[in-house]
Amino acid sequence: MGEFKVHRVRFFDYMPTAIRAMAFNAHTERLALARMDGSVEIFNFTDHYFQEKVIPGKDSRSTESLCWVGGRLFSAGLNGEITEYDLENLRPKYSLEAYGGPIWTIISNTQGTQLAIGCEDGTVKLFEVLEEHIQFERNLDRQKGRIISLSWHPSGTHIAAGMMDMIRVFDVPTGHAVQRLLVDRGFGGSKSQETVVWSVAFLSDHTVVSGDSAGKVQVWDGHTGTLVKTHLVTKWDVLALSVSKDESSVVAGTSEGTVIQFQFIAPTLHQQQDKEWVRTRTFKNHTHDVRALAEIETAIVSGGMDTHLVVRPLLEKFDEKSHASGLRKIHFPHRNLVSCAKKAGLLLFQFPGQLELWRLGDSDGHGKPGDRLPLKRKPEKLLLLKRKGEDHICCSALSSCGGWLAYSTVSCVRIYRLQTDNNNISITKVSKLPKALRSAHQLCFSSDSSKMFAASSQSSVLVIALTQSECKYVHTLKPKSGSRQPIHLMTTSVDGKWLAAANSDCEIRVYNLQKLKLHCIVPVYGSCPSAMGIHPTTNNMTVVHADQQLFEYSIVEKQYTDWSRKLQKQGLHNVWLDRDTPVTHVTFNPKNPNQVVLHDMHMFCIIDQSLPLPDQKTQFYNQMTLRSLSEQERPSHLHAFKICKTFQDLLCVSLLDDQSLVVVERPLLAITSQLPAPVRQKKFAT
């Protein structure tokens, strides 16, 4: 296929923040995950754990706890507010001051009619869940000391509250505390320290399970208030508990990074009646605090200080090895944080709080494969643009000529004009923006930089015309019917005629930009599109979905291309389908119309459509083999998928107009090295 010059970029210091809380909605199979920076992510567990929505964070917001009520998502945090999220517009719907000081936890009853929050001032406050709002109902008996954790009995009559050194059981109708369960302090030096009950779980049989800062998981009888069993599981804290739906299993997350499972089983086969909580398994997939846990039907989901989400399948729930039975670690967001100006050779990195604009380096040398070329010019950080306001940046874009830059938060959109001459760069904020342009889920520029497109509410797209002097609203492309879900992918054709937008309901709409009309809707596929791109010459659109399926759709002919049909007929190679990170970027080789470049976290792939497709018997990762073959033997071993795994932990792979590849790596080790020291490090032979 040939040689490529690769700009290997490692100066994007992307740093995900720690996972603070999570809530799993068993009904919709969505996992909501809150990070320390206040952002909330929604993962679709029915669609290959695809991160379908991201609600950007806010400086003042700190989320301590998340809670689903039906399809509605609530959070509460140390700012003392309860927030409900607008999952269609990816922003808080409203926030409500609870007047109880910092809120440590929020829960709902099983009926979904009430919310309870645990406050710093020692109150448990109940809120009524209304159609569009929540309303304060009453306080339970106020206690001395903060309420750290809460758990509602499935019947709705009682609430267990984890506090300092104790657990209280409240009778909800009366609001009185009916039980006081005293939790022992730790041994030795920690005797003087209060024990924090970080988590409680109230089971149907009135068993209360608690996890505390003394490293204990304790089982209590909620009727009598007696301690049934103590499991000392760690020298440090037990931070999180989660109960399986059938209440046969409880998992506990610790500061050591372990997740420990307890199961309600009979210790001997003969006495099936005398079941007790027995510690069974220990999972170690984290290096730091496990602060959020969810035991779902077939897996344990955990997250914490080390920032990655782990889905650990419970193998006994699977009959055979399959895609779902593999361990998943989700490190990177399933969307682009890097914009690449292909003509100008500029990179825009998106952080929650700022944008960085870099110019790539240059080299005039030539080398053979494997060489590192001498640098003629070093890469240069041209710009550090800090956002205004408290809201974090949710999307950004750089025009391919490098002349325009735009970003959006939930509250505003900003567009900048960039002018670079030699070594000077000047940035001018476009002052007057159209009123319609308040916020965007996605931004993109047309390839000639004459227009900007902003994905707005209800799957609509705003078309903005850009000129040197001003920025003018042109049109809103609005679907007449269908989904109101936010657009998460947007791409335009090079000839400026087409715009494609995909939303999290898996709909892809193609608009004719000359007529400013909907051109067609790509047949809806059952998995969310994770990346798409329109071919510069053929205007065929390549779409990759979260389930790794790959389609090529002819926009002009409004149908799948022959190549796509052939690919679907033959089926993608199992090795391709078994990859566990979604493709997040599709780009094309302007010099070779047969080549499609795409990448996920662990590889990038150049698909050469002129080559035969690999069948299941073909060696899929065949680059090493091809390298070892002679020139004559090679052609018979070629197939369309050319995969390069030389570069790892990829955030972006793009092909510049000068045919050189840009590879943005963010080594996980670099992320790990910025984390605080773990409480416990694995030492040799311990």
Place this chain on the structure above:
Amino acid sequence: MATLCEGFTLCGLVQTQNASDSPIQGIELDEDSDHAVVTDSTRSVTLYKVSDQKPLGSWTVKQGQLLTCPAVFNFQTKEYVVVSDNKVIRVWKDEDLNLDKAFKATVTADVWRVHSAPGGEPVVLFQRGAVRFLDSLLSAPQQPIEDVLSEEEVIRWSASIVAEEQHFVLFTTEQNGECCLYVQRLNPNTLQKYRLEREDSGASPLSFSASLRDKHLNLLYLYPNGCVYQSVVAARGYVGLEGVQDLPRSLRLRLPVGEGELGAASAVALDEAHVAVVGVPHPSARTGKDFLCIWNTNFQTLQAGILRNWSFVWCYLGKLFVPHGKALSIIPYECQKSSLASALGKLRHTGIAVSKSSVAVPSWNTLLHGDQPQGPTKIVETRKSVRNVKLGVNCVQPQPHQTGPVDEVQREVEVLVSRGDAQDLQLSVGQLACHLVARSQAETAFYTPVALAQLVQTQFLCHSVCPGLLLLSLEHKDYFLCQLCLQLFPDIPEVVTCACLKTFISNEVLQTPYSDNFLLPHLKDLDTQQVILFLQYLQFVYLKYSQDVYTQTAGLRSPTMTQIIDWVCLLLDAHFTVLVMAPDAKGLLSNLQSFVKSQVKLFSELGKIESSLQELHKMKLSKDISQYSIEVIELF
């Protein structure tokens, strides 16, 4: 290294009319390794106890009958088998006194040989090429025997080899000057015929010898022109091949043949590297072909030789059986496993050898495969030319070195040395040196140190070409010449090395190549004072070098540390008991002991850090991946 030990006579022999015929037909072993079954050329079979050199039993056929094949021992039935008058097979036991009363069977065709080997049944090879197991033949003696060979084809030699599960009968035939090898496999029976390459002279091989090595049958054969060839036949496989195959051969040895061709000569492979040859001239002897020599085929070096008058040889269990004149001699021999070091002795320090002397060790490949070794293999060339040119120099024209005075000889040598023709020079230098040495030994007044030194300095000489030279120089206390010889000869025998050692201690001696095993006995000849002196010297040299080990310059002729230590070890090995008793050696020994102690300690400490150092070495320099780089990749 191979050595011939002192031989002894096993028995007397009846002289035959024709001297070139062997007076005995064959020698075979029985189950006792100390026994030999000797069949003479006429009527009797004698069993000898070799170590006692006395007969244990003798069996004779009646007058008028003739034994036509050597008696063999049937290892399975513990019986002896012989054939008389071509057709009568006789089988008898140890306790049978009279051969006439023993079991007899007459077969329908002429028998060529009966072969027997431990672990296998005896086989009968008929003159027309058919092969039968003895048992099956005796059970039906009158069975028809087919003709395998064509009308005029006659068997010249045969042998049988028993490998693990395979039994082979090999025989060679001759027909109109064409020689063929037949390989008869038994159980299942297959016969394969190979055609031997014709020698240019058209002559047939004088002798054959077969052996089994590495699952291959090795056939060694000697031609009258002195060439010893080896052919290899796979012991397995080739069963399916039909017809006559050409048998490829490789030249193992080109023996010096002197004038004319060899008449009766015989070569026997002793092991993979050594061949015993009788009936060929000794390369440094002027006349006569009556030598028993052991040659190393890997290096084409003569390893040992004795002058006797003989032309046949058998070889069993480390002993050579050679009939000569009126007696059958047994000469035990020893062949060390061939390796470069043992063939040429401990090698010189390579740096020195290359820089100071062009007598480099020839490569195996050129020796084995190249008929005309070029370049650095001068020793070989020298020998070959000496051998091949039939010692002709002195025959053609009278030379002053025969009789002339010293200065005339000197002139002749100068003329010779200044001649450019290397090929001729090699020849004549060897010749000349031999003559000069011989003359010096004969005439005590005659000694030409300068001429000899010049000859040595041509670097065409080595010890085996002119064995007397070094001893002669020692005799005359010509230490310069001695040093020169020690420097330039790669093949000085250990005994001579020790002789030099007794006379003077030098650096040069330490660097002489040697083999421990051969040096040790000679070292024992040194007396205690010499040993102590030598040890002191070695210690001095060692200390000197260990102080400034890095200042050793490559050009300087100095022994390496290893050479010094080796010599110290050898000396101590040879004389330790004596040294322990000697009071004046006490200080020296304790010094050495403390030195060894410190060395052992040093090495144990080094051993401790060795693994760490190895890890360091293994540690790959992790690629420093910077924040940014431009790399080139290739996708296929």
